Amino acid sequence: MGVSVLPSHPLSKVLAEVFGYTGFREGQQQVIDAVAAGRDALVLMPTGGGKSLCYQLPAIQSDGLTVVISPLISLMQDQVEALQAMGVAAAALHNGMSSEEAAAISQQLQENAIRLLYVSPERALQPYFTRQLQQWPVQLIAIDEAHCISQWGHDFRPEYGQLGSLREMLPQVPFMALTATADAATQADIASRLHLHDPVIYKGSFDRPNIRYVVEDKYKPQKQVRDYIARQRGASGIVYCGSRKKVEDLAEKLHQDGIKAAAYHAGLDHKIREQVLRGFVRDDIDVVVATVAFGMGINKPNVRFVVHFDVPRSVEAYYQETGRAGRDGLPAEALLLYDPSDAAWIRSIINEQADEDRRRVEQHKFAAMQSLGEGQTCRRLMLLNYFNEYRDNACGNCDICLDPPRQYDGTVDAQKVLSCIYRVEQRFGMNHVIDVLRGSKSQRLTELGHQQLSTYGIGAEQSHEYWLAVTRQLIHRGLVVQNIQQYGVLQLTQAARQVLKGEVALQLAEPRINLVVSKPRVADRGDYDKVLFRRLRALRKAIADAEEVPPFVVFNDTTLVEMAVHYPTDKTALLEITGVGQKKLERYGTEFLSAITAYLDADDEPLLSF
Known part of the structure; x- marks a missing residue:
């Protein structure tokens, strides 16, 4: 994703001081300016592409309220914590909070003291809440994971489909719909159901060049996955399985292997699911083995690998699930174990779908997923072509490119x-x-x-x-x-x-039994000091635990890597690091500068690779 050098844009100072970024990512400025002019917007950007800044940045600078409709409590909490750590007046209203907490936030809203409010679609549609919306100084409604609105999307949710009623109540307020995955039919359905008025449509590139796509024949899947994870040496990862039983069996075997792994599926108690999610986000759990129930609530930038134990039912689902790896822009890997008999079983399930239109759509989507799994050409080209982003040149970073079939x-x-x-x-x-x-x-x-x-x-x-x-x-x-x-x-x-x-x-x-491209740990790269990185990572974890927030709220891995390349030893140099804004400099700067200085004093010549 490209970054444009900041001209004298009105939000340049906020972008630098609050978020620590020196430039907009591609498309962000275009969307922000359109909404500032009162236009609706439909934003398609890949996971990790910077969608949230499109509504967060103007909200910080405004005198009004931006309401963000988000699907999961955990996702809201993580985003609010990250914003509050940067000094942003953000809050969430959800069923998981006490009446006292909700009352305090309501009071702040009455006093116009909150700039960003996160709510679920269910709450957004409650009559009491809609009456409040019409009284508050709402300047923007942002709907995240907007593909859930469409009946043609891979994750349709009926309550999302009703959000168009808000547009009728707030006809003068701009609406922004955001998603990482939507084909042409889904895009049209989103715009129609939300009653968007002549929206600005921004389609970012679907390419995630830092993700290596790998497909392996599935023959001893549990052994394949266990061997693969053992090679990752404690990196964060997700393994998606097609059934709850597979999830529990594999998680137990990984745990027996000494890996910090946990199971997650919809059949588990809500408290257990919350504990697993929080443990994963806070780096207490390295690997989550899950059904697709472990989805949109993952706000964790440093996932280094995603494994599909079973083939997904659509390219959109595959893209979104693999996109949870490498959101920080560092190297990551997506491994799919593919077995044609799995594909035959899924086809038989789809054929039982009673609704003829739905069955036809699902058959089409799964046929494309089969082609991706069985293809003998560049995986990335096949993936991008599905989203109508046509390219001719192979990527050089998938199993087909790195180890061409002979x-x-x-x-x-x-x-x-x-x-x-x-x-x-x-x-x-x-x-x-x-x-x-x-x-x-x-x-x-x-x-x-x-x-x-x-x-x-x-x-x-x-x-x-x-x-x-x-x-x-x-x-x-x-x-x-x-x-x-x-x-x-x-x-x-x-x-x-x-x-x-x-x-x-x-x-x-030639049968590719011992695929070599996925054997090295995917996060390995030789351009930063890995010893210093590990020390800074430990410091970040200690601070995060003390503050009871996820580590990425302190700094993400990209920021720590830059520190381990440039060795900043004063506040001016630290402010030059991506992700270090004025607020975080004040909160964490002294401890990180001390750690870097102590490391340099102990080692005459820092080593760049190990």
């Missing part, structure tokens, strides 16, 4: 698999076919007499995972189908006949 003459391998499927009478699943190919001595195979088949043991020289990868490619090529209605048995198609007879040659990608 093609080989796979005719013989294909014939072995196809022939084996035929010999077991197309009545068995993938694992059994591979067991026959590899000459397994399992009791079930012997009971069936399959050790007598001509294909028994003809693939013994290769691993189970190798044949798994080959078989999946044959499914992708349309030579084999996996019949989900018959428990995943493999069946040949008409197209398999020519390959079996040797009438056509077949090029396959």
Whole structure:
């Protein structure tokens, strides 16, 4: 995301002194100026792209009230804490607070002492609250996670869909809808349902160049995930699973491995979910294993990896979930474990959808997600193309670019698999076919007499995972189908006949069993002093714990990295660091300058990489 050098914009001083930024990110100034002129706005910016500044910055400078409608209490609390740490008059009204707390905030609102008020959509629609809105000096209504408004969005919420009624009550107040994910149909639906008047539409780039996208064949998923997380050495990450049982099983195994991991899903007690979320945001928990219930409430910039244990149901969901990694702009990774049988199961669920229009939309969205998981071209190009951001050049930072699939003459391998499927009478699943190919001595195979088949043991020289990868490619090529209605048995198609007879040659990608690109810890980079960074991180955690706020409220990782590059030793130099504004300099400057000075005094020559 580009940064423009600040001209003499009216909000330049606030941006620098409060937020510690020396320039607007791309699109921010355009949106701010439009709303200042009384225009509505629809803002599409990627996660971490700076959407919130579009309403926070003008709110700070104004004499009126900006109301932000946000989906989750935890998200409101984190944003309010971060703003209050910068000296901004911000508050939230939600059901989790006492009547005394709510009354105190109401009094401040009557006195026009609050500039930013966060509320849930449910509260925003309550008659008492809407009457209050019409009395307060409201200058802007900002609706975050606006894709929830649309029936075509991947996370439609009925209460969000009713927010258009606020526009009728406040016809002169500008409305700003913000989201990170919305295709053309969703964008149109948002504008229609909110009754936006000729909105300024800003579409930022969907590209997150700091995120490395990696897809691996899913063969021993729990082991794959456990090995992957072990390589991250305590970095923060999220693992998304498709069921509550998988969440609990994997979280327990990670915990047994000595990893600070916790489970999160909608079936857990509300207090437990809150504890997990707060522990993760405050760096007490390294890895959260979750269903998609662990979603929009994550206000944590330093998530270094997101793993999908199961394939998501849409590219929008995948993009939003992977976008929770690397919001601070530092290197991050998104790992998807892909199994075509998972895809077949999801397709069968979608086909049970009673609403024909909804079923058609979900089928379309999942087909695009399948293509992303099964593709042999640059993952980032496929992702950006889905959002109509067309590019020609490969990214150089995905598994396909870093370790391009090597093609080989796979005719013989294909014939072995196809022939084996035929010999077991197309009545068995993938694992059994591979067991026959590899000459397994399992009791079930012997009971069936399959050790007598001509294909028994003809693939013994290769691993189970190798044949798994080959078989999946044959499914992708349309030579084999996996019949989900018959428990995943493999069946040949008409197209398999020519390959079996040797009438056509077949090029396959060499199976990628031991993918190398994701093995290094994704946060590793050699341009900053990692020892100093770790010391500053420990100092930040101690301050955050004492103040009972998340560590990023003190400083985010990007700020600490800059400190570990430039070694500021006085207040002037510290103010030059991104994310250090006047208020944070006053609150935390002395302790961080002392830590840096002590470190430099102890080491004659700081080391830049380890």
